[in-house]
Amino acid sequence: MVAFLSCPHCSQRLPVDRFVSGQPAPCPACNRQVAAYVFPAFDRDNSSRPEIHLAQEGEAVCFFHSRYGAVSPCDNCGRFLCETCLITVGSRKLCADCVSHARRQKDQTGLVNHAALFDNVALLLVTLPLVTVVFAFLTILSAPVSLFLALFYWSRQWSLLPRSRLRFVIASFLAVLLIAGWALLIYYLVTNSEQFTHTL
Amino acid sequence: MSISYKKISDGGLLLSLLPGMRTKLYLGTDHLLLIEQFILVERYKRFYFRDIQAITETKSPRWIVLGLIWGFLALLSALLLIPHNPVTLTFGTLFTAFFGLAFIHNILSGPTCIVRLQTAVQTHRFAPLERIRDFSSGMEIIVPLIQNAQG
Numbered sequence: 001m002v003a004f005l006s007c008p009h010c011s012q013r014l015p016v017d018r019f020v021s022g023q024p025a026p027c028p029a030c031n032r033q034v035a036a037y038v039f040p041a042f043d044r045d046n047s048s049r050p051e052i053h054l055a056q057e058g059e060a061v062c063f064f065h066s067r068y069g070a071v072s073p074c075d076n077c078g079r080f081l082c083e084t085c086l087i088t089v090g091s092r093k094l095c096a097d098c099v100s101h102a103r104r105q106k107d108q109t110g111l112v113n114h115a116a117l118f119d120n121v122a123l124l125l126v127t128l129p130l131v132t133v134v135f136a137f138l139t140i141l142s143a144p145v146s147l148f149l150a151l152f153y154w155s156r157q158w159s160l161l162p163r164s165r166l167r168f169v170i171a172s173f174l175a176v177l178l179i180a181g182w183a184l185l186i187y188y189l190v191t192n193s194e195q196f197t198h199t200l
Numbered sequence: 201m202s203i204s205y206k207k208i209s210d211g212g213l214l215l216s217l218l219p220g221m222r223t224k225l226y227l228g229t230d231h232l233l234l235i236e237q238f239i240l241v242e243r244y245k246r247f248y249f250r251d252i253q254a255i256t257e258t259k260s261p262r263w264i265v266l267g268l269i270w271g272f273l274a275l276l277s278a279l280l281l282i283p284h285n286p287v288t289l290t291f292g293t294l295f296t297a298f299f300g301l302a303f304i305h306n307i308l309s310g311p312t313c314i315v316r317l318q319t320a321v322q323t324h325r326f327a328p329l330e331r332i333r334d335f336s337s338g339m340e341i342i343v344p345l346i347q348n349a350q351g
Contacts, residue, residue, distance in 0.1 A: 006323060008256045008316040022339070027258070035257045037343055040350040041320070042253040090230070114243045121240050160244055161205055161226065161235070 005042075007034055016042070052083050063095070074098055115159040119167035122149040126174040143178035146171050205233055208338050209328035225328040227341065230349065232317075234326065245324070247317060249349035254318045255326075255342075257335055263312040270303035309333070 005014040012029035016038060019025055024033040055061045055069040062068045062082035070080030076098040087094050089111060094102070103111050125146035129138040150172040154165065205226040226233040232252075234245040277299055280292030310333045315326040329335045 005254055005256065005318070006316075008258045008314040008325075009260070014256075021343075032258045037255045037339065039252055039254060039346050041251060044253075044320075112244060114241055117237070117240050117242055124240070159242065160233075 005036055005038065007032070009034075076102075112160055117163075118149050118153045118158055119163060119165070119171070122146045122153075122171035122175075123167045125149070126171055126178060139178045140182050143175040143182070147175035147179065150175070204229075208232075208341060209334045211328045223327040225326065225338070227345075232342065234324070234328070247319065247324070249346045251319045252317060252346050253320060255315065255339070256318065257313050257315045259332070260312045260314045260330070262330075263306060263310070266306050266312075267303060270299050270306055274299035274303050 005016050005019065006012065007014055007027040007030060009032050010027060010030040012027065014027060014034065014036070016036075019034070019036040019038060021037050022035055024035045026032065027034050053069050054067055060070040060080050062070050062085055063079035064085050065082050068082035068084070071083055072086055072093050073080055074095040075092045076094055079095050079097075081093070081095055085095055087096060087099050089099060089102070099111070123146075125142040126139065129135045129142055150168040154168060205228055208225040208227050210224045211222045222237040224235040224237075226235065228246070230250070231246045231248040234247065236243045236245065274296055277292055277295035280288045281296065309331050312330055313332050313335055315329045315335055317324050317326050329338045
């Protein structure tokens, strides 16, 4: 399969020979100046499959394919793997089982593909009900949850890259204020309950 | 879950104010890491140097459109300063300052562009590099690394 370059604006095919790395040239379809950096991988033939050789007598074979010769052991479990079974994750070579296991455990940085933003969750739990005004009463539940999230995830790294704790600080501050406010209100209502029932 | 990454672009100051709109680009040891934030979740996309076939860029008029929008909104907010009413004065000052800063930030950030990264199986838009200045500085770092990885 031969690769082709496409215009970032109109997605039409571009003649590769017209582009020297970084030098702009016009797109034949939309006439916009397009700068393209083309790398050696562009000319690589991607249709070629990994060469799998049948194991000769006395040669180590793949754990999963007993007819194929092994090319490398799995860095995690040590099983011998052929070209087909070998999966490269970052600098490690793993078998499909170990990749699957690592994905569940999330202990391979190269396999983490998403993370929940607990700082945003904590902040939204205290601000969203207040902003909507109508749902402000929900803060009796959401404020303690927000405070719990802030304290629980304060020192844990839950995203791939470290994040600022500013949102946790703001969320905790607001949550403490709201919890104190609710506590005072409940205390006031309880201590003055006799007066209320009398009034009613 | 820790690994060393170097920041290339963080998607701009204004976008950081809008949750769910932010994309960031980081440099790993053998790949580029694109982080797409969607309100409460962030997704990580990795582009390994050995797989990158091409990076294309073309200028876009988005910064002019953005400049017009921010400028128009700043002028509109400034109209609130005309009546000598404390409420309109307060809101007028706040909104004029906000839209005025957005306008200045847009001008200072410079012209915009559309950037696409191409591999054998995908073409992905690279929003964090879509200012000419960010793109140029980003390419100075990325291009040699890709060339080294591909021999």
